[in-house]
Amino acid sequence: KAGVTQTPRYLIKTRGQQVTLSCSPISGHRSVSWYQQTPGQGLQFLFEYFSETQRNKGNFPGRFSGRQFSNSRSEMNVSTLELGDSALYLCASSLGWRGGSTDTQYFGPGTRLTVL
Amino acid sequence: GIQVEQSPPDLILQEGANSTLRCNFSDSVNNLQWFHQNPWGQLINLFYIPSGTKQNGRLSATTVATERYSLLYISSSQTTDSGVYFCAVRDIGSRLTFGEGTQLTVNP
Numbered sequence: 627k628a629g630v631t632q633t634p635r636y637l638i639k640t641r642g643q644q645v646t647l648s649c650s651p652i653s654g655h656r657s658v659s660w661y662q663q664t665p666g667q668g669l670q671f672l673f674e675y676f677s678e679t680q681r682n683k684g685n686f687p688g689r690f691s692g693r694q695f696s697n698s699r700s701e702m703n704v705s706t707l708e709l710g711d712s713a714l715y716l717c718a719s720s721l722g723w724r725g726g727s728t729d730t731q732y733f734g735p736g737t738r739l740t741v742l
Numbered sequence: 743g744i745q746v747e748q749s750p751p752d753l754i755l756q757e758g759a760n761s762t763l764r765c766n767f768s769d770s771v772n773n774l775q776w777f778h779q780n781p782w783g784q785l786i787n788l789f790y791i792p793s794g795t796k797q798n799g800r801l802s803a804t805t806v807a808t809e810r811y812s813l814l815y816i817s818s819s820q821t822t823d824s825g826v827y828f829c830a831v832r833d834i835g836s837r838l839t840f841g842e843g844t845q846l847t848v849n850p
Contacts, residue, residue, distance in 0.1 A: 657836055659836060659837070659838070661838075663783075668840060668842050668843070669828070669830075669838075669840040671837040671838065671839070674836050674837065676836075681836065682836060682837050684837065714783050716783075716785065718785075718838075720836065722836070729773050729790075729832060729836070730775065730787065730790040731775065731787075731836070731838060732787060733777070733784060733785035733786075733787075734784070735782065735783065735784045736783045736784060738783065
């Protein structure tokens with residue numbers, strides 16, 4: 627099976643712009659989660675989508691949003707970019723059924739966003 | 743939410759040495775994973791191990807859920823083992839809470 631894919635891999639934007647990142651989960655996986663990794667804050671959970679519904683949300687401002695399509699692909703959007711949004715954005719997929727090894731999350735290679 | 747602490751924060755080894763990385767968590771969990779983050783940033787799954795012991799080649803892991811800790815053992819380390827090792831536990835829903843990681847450097 628192909629792994630989790632993320633596009634684009636690298637992105638440079640300027641303050642005030644918006645950005646959309648894409649994640650394609652492993653075939654058959656219905657849950658997609660997004661994480662932000664920065665040197666200062668480490669890995670932090672953004673949100674999780676399961677069957678096109680947001681199932682869980684982290685503590686990020688409303689500028690961060692996401693959605694999931696019927697084929698389980700997910701996008702996240704960041705509006706009005708700030709310098710502090712520069713980070714590695716990681717997407718993870720799982721079968722989505724909580725409990726047991728089916729809960730194992732598999733990560734994509736990430737999108738490295740730089741805001742100038 | 744659950745607190746996850748990893749130790750040591752940094753570890754430098756000579757090739758061939760063994761090491762033990764520790765992960766302590768503040769509450770009971772039913773999902774714990776170990777990851778290796780490679781230099782390009784990708785998180786590679788090592789183990790799904792909410793309890794018990796597992797082995798995969800030179801790596802093994804043990805989680806003692808009742809005492810709220812997990813250990814990752816790396817034997818006969820190689821330079822390709824260098825990178826950051828993360829422990830993560832499932833908190834609310836499917837949210838993984840990560841520790842701050844252990845930066846491992848293996849010198850030739």
